[in-house]
Amino acid sequence: MPEEAHSNQQAACLEVSTSTRPALELDLWKETMRNTASRVRLAAVAAAASIAVLAGCSSSDQTGKSASSAASCEPAKGKVTLQYWNTVPDMDKVVALWNKQNPNIQVQTKNISNDQYGTISNALKAGSAPDLAQVGYDELPNLRTQNAFVDASACSAATAAKSKFVPWTWSQTSFGGTGVFAFPQDTGPMALFVRSDLFKQHGLAIPKTWDEYASDARKLHAADPNLDMTFFDPNNAEWFNGLLWQNSAQMYAYSDNKWHVTVDSPQSKQVADYWQKLIDDKLVRTDLANGSTQMYAAYQKNQIASYVGAAWGYSMFRDNLPSQAGKWSVVPMPTWGTNAASGDWGGSTVAFMKGSKHLYESVKFNTWLNTDPQALALENKLGGLYSAATAGTQLPSLTQGVPYYDNQKIFDVFADSSKNIDTSFTWGPTQKTVNLSLQDAMAKAAAGHGTLSDALSTAQATALKSMKDLAIPADAGK
Numbered sequence: 413m414p415e416e417a418h419s420n421q422q423a424a425c426l427e428v429s430t431s432t433r434p435a436l437e438l439d440l441w442k443e444t445m446r447n448t449a450s451r452v453r454l455a456a457v458a459a460a461a462s463i464a465v466l467a468g469c470s471s472s473d474q475t476g477k478s479a480s481s482a483a484s485c486e487p488a489k490g491k492v493t494l495q496y497w498n499t500v501p502d503m504d505k506v507v508a509l510w511n512k513q514n515p516n517i518q519v520q521t522k523n524i525s526n527d528q529y530g531t532i533s534n535a536l537k538a539g540s541a542p543d544l545a546q547v548g549y550d551e552l553p554n555l556r557t558q559n560a561f562v563d564a565s566a567c568s569a570a571t572a573a574k575s576k577f578v579p580w581t582w583s584q585t586s587f588g589g590t591g592v593f594a595f596p597q598d599t600g601p602m603a604l605f606v607r608s609d610l611f612k613q614h615g616l617a618i619p620k621t622w623d624e625y626a627s628d629a630r631k632l633h634a635a636d637p638n639l640d641m642t643f644f645d646p647n648n649a650e651w652f653n654g655l656l657w658q659n660s661a662q663m664y665a666y667s668d669n670k671w672h673v674t675v676d677s678p679q680s681k682q683v684a685d686y687w688q689k690l691i692d693d694k695l696v697r698t699d700l701a702n703g704s705t706q707m708y709a710a711y712q713k714n715q716i717a718s719y720v721g722a723a724w725g726y727s728m729f730r731d732n733l734p735s736q737a738g739k740w741s742v743v744p745m746p747t748w749g750t751n752a753a754s755g756d757w758g759g760s761t762v763a764f765m766k767g768s769k770h771l772y773e774s775v776k777f778n779t780w781l782n783t784d785p786q787a788l789a790l791e792n793k794l795g796g797l798y799s800a801a802t803a804g805t806q807l808p809s810l811t812q813g814v815p816y817y818d819n820q821k822i823f824d825v826f827a828d829s830s831k832n833i834d835t836s837f838t839w840g841p842t843q844k845t846v847n848l849s850l851q852d853a854m855a856k857a858a859a860g861h862g863t864l865s866d867a868l869s870t871a872q873a874t875a876l877k878s879m880k881d882l883a884i885p886a887d888a889g890k
Contacts (some may be wrong), residue, residue, distance in 0.1 A: 449670055474839040486569035487772045489725060493518045495542035497532070498762075499525035501727070502794035506787055510780060517773045529555075529844070535764070537559055538642045543768040544778060546760050547594060549584045550650070554844040555763075556593075557882070560746040563591035570595075576783045580835060581800040585761050593764060595778045596800035598791075600722030600758035601829035602654050605729065608741045608818075610639070610717040611680065618743050622686060625746040627693040642718045643697040643707070645689055646854035649847035651702065651757050654722070655687075656680050658755035659748050664840040664875075665889055669792035672889030673875045682748070687719040691858060698858040708732045721746065723826040727796030730816040737815070742822040744829065754829040756837075759800070798826060813836050842878035849874035 435880030457858075496507065496519050507521045522542070524531040535541040536558055547555060547686060557562065564570040570592045574582050606618065614635050619625040629641035645651060656663065661679035665672045674680075690696045697716070700707045711717050711733055719725070729740055745754050762778050764771065781787055788804045791797040798803065805827070813819030840846060853867030872888070879886040 438541075438630075444667060444791075445837055460639060475592050485564070485570075485775070488770055491516050491518070491774045492770045493769060494544065494777060494874055496523070496544040496762075497522045497524045498546040498568055499528050500521060500546065500791065500795040500797060501648065501731070501762075503791070505794055506781070506790045509790065510777060510862065514777075517777060524669060532765075533558065534558070538825055539767060541765040541767050543765060543770060543774045544566050544762050545765050546597065547763040548650075548758065548760050549581075550653075550764070550839045550847075551595065551841065551845045552584065552761065553841045560763070561593040562764045562766045562768060562771065563593060564771055564775050567591045567592075567772060568614045570775045573775075573779050573783065576803065577781075577801055581759075581761075585763075586621045589814055594761035595782045597760045597762050597782050598724060598758075598797040598801050599723055599830065600654070600756050600798065601833060602658070602720065602722050602744050602745050602755045602757050603822075603825050604743050605652070605719040605721055605725070605828050606741050606743055607711075607714075607736075609739045610714065620744075620748045622748060626686070626690060626695070629690060633695050636882070640715060640716050641695060642720060643700040643710070644691060644858065645702045646698060646858040647851050648702050649682045649850045649854070651720075652683075652850065653754035654757035655683050655720070657834060658745060658753050660751075660753065660834055662837065664838045666838075670887060671840065671879060671886035673840070673872060673879075674889040675850075675875050676865075676872040680868050681865050688857070688864045691864075703728065710825055711736070723798035723823070723829075724758060724796045725880050726814070726817070726822060728795075730814075735814075738818045740817050741820055742817060742825045744825060752832050754832040756830075756833050756846045761782060798823075810884070840875055840879075841884055842875060842882065844873045845878045846871050852886055 426486060427875070438460050470487070494517065498521065502522075502546050504521050507519045511518050524545075528546070532541065532545055532547075532555070536603075570648070573592075577596045578599070581599065585594040585596055586592055604619075610632075611618065614632055615810070616628045617624075625641070632639055632641055645828065653663075656679070659679045659682060661674075661677050663675045663677070663680070664672070665674065685817060691698060697710070700710060711719075711729070712735075721728075726742070727734065744752075747753065762782060764774055764778070768774055781791075782799070783801045783803055785803050785807065788797075788799045788801060789807050789809055792799065792804070792807060792809055799807070804810075810823040810827075816825075850871040851863065851866055853870040854864060856862055857864050857867050876886055876888065
């Protein structure tokens with residue numbers, strides 16, 4: 413699922429300087445990076461670096477054991493109640509199925525979609541964090557700075573779960589193979605949602621490239637000034653990152669014991685300039701927030717003809733715009749030239765939170781939640797999750813036509829999208845801070861103060877400064 417933007421950096425880590433950092437830590441960092449270099453996918457590098465960089469920031473618990481050490485995995489004596497916080501629609505119904513089947517391990521769920529990371533951060537500060545919480549892949553390194561997780565690798569079931577997930581997702585949750593801090597839950601391969609009836613009405617072919625998409629936007633708006641092709645949400649950096657990802661805009665790289673930051677690369681600026689042109693020409697709206705009541709109202713009034721989204725978003729229109737059943741279809745994202753590359757937007761894990769007194773039971777529930785076919789089918793049906801488990805890709809529901817989408821086999825489109833995602837894309841160790849900066853600057857650009865390209869330059873500067881503040885070696889890459 414998509415992630416909200418909240419800045420959560422630990423003051424204690426800001427006080428760590430390079431002059432006091434032992435040479436051994438840099439050796440560990442270097443070795444970790446070598447070990448993870450062969451891993452595919454986005455955040456393996458970011459996570460691996462985080463464990464080394466933050467080694468000097470880790471605190472000890474009351475027993476004197478390092479917070480990064482594996483916790484005890486003893487079964488509880490008697491009935492246990494777990495707390496699980498998430499943002500997934502109707503997750504309480506999935507949990508109800510577990511509770512019915514497991515009377516001795518009951519789970520209470522809480523939806524925190526209104527302020528996901530603010531709620532988690534406040535609970536950590538108050539010492540009242542839940543046993544389990546939904547955490548986005550890009551947020552894992554940031555919460556690591558808050559010493560938010562417990563290592564579940566002492567539980568044999570936790571380490572054994574590795575084989576049940578798509579490899580790249582597992583590499584993100586283990587912080588360079590140093591432990592098991594979360595289980596992958598879902599991913600967000602992107603595609604284009606199209607109002608087929610509106611396209612047909614205006615004689616538009618499905619755009620295969622971004623140039624064709626812009627041309628269609630002009631034709632559409634010329635035919636009906638009240639109809640726009642889509643909207644640009646300036647307060648959604650995660651969505652924008654997915655667009656950058658598709659264009660092979662590598663935001664970070666690591667070599668020679670330091671991070672090389674390229675948030676404002678030529679590939680990134682190509683994407684920014686493209687959307688800036690659409691905004692300047694008033695061909696897309698900038699006054700709508702993704703998933704908002706206003707967004708659905710605009711679609712309901714036939715004011716917008718398409719939506720650039722992710723696999724988990726298929727249920728959004730189905731559940732909020734039932735009267736438009738049969739009018740939507742899902743097609744591949746428009747591409748940059750002939751390159752069939754796609755992007756990923758969102759995706760989450762279910763993390764083992766520090767302070768949990770029932771790790772054994774948490775592992776048992778987390779395993780069921782994210783690998784059991786019955787649970788995965790419900791999560792897809794009710795919450796729209798596109799599972800990170802290998803079993804999830806084989807669900808019967810993902811091979812069948814979806815009634816709302818005129819019985820189109822839409823998950824075939826998302827499966828192809830997933831195959832075309834650049835596996836070398838990397839999240840930075842201060843990604844959430846960078847996202848906040850990018851959003852603020854994009855909002856100003858959307859209001860006519862600066863450009864989206866300027867926003868990338870601002871985010872680049874923020875990335876370098878935030879790493880410097882955490883004593884993470886970094887420079888402006890090429």
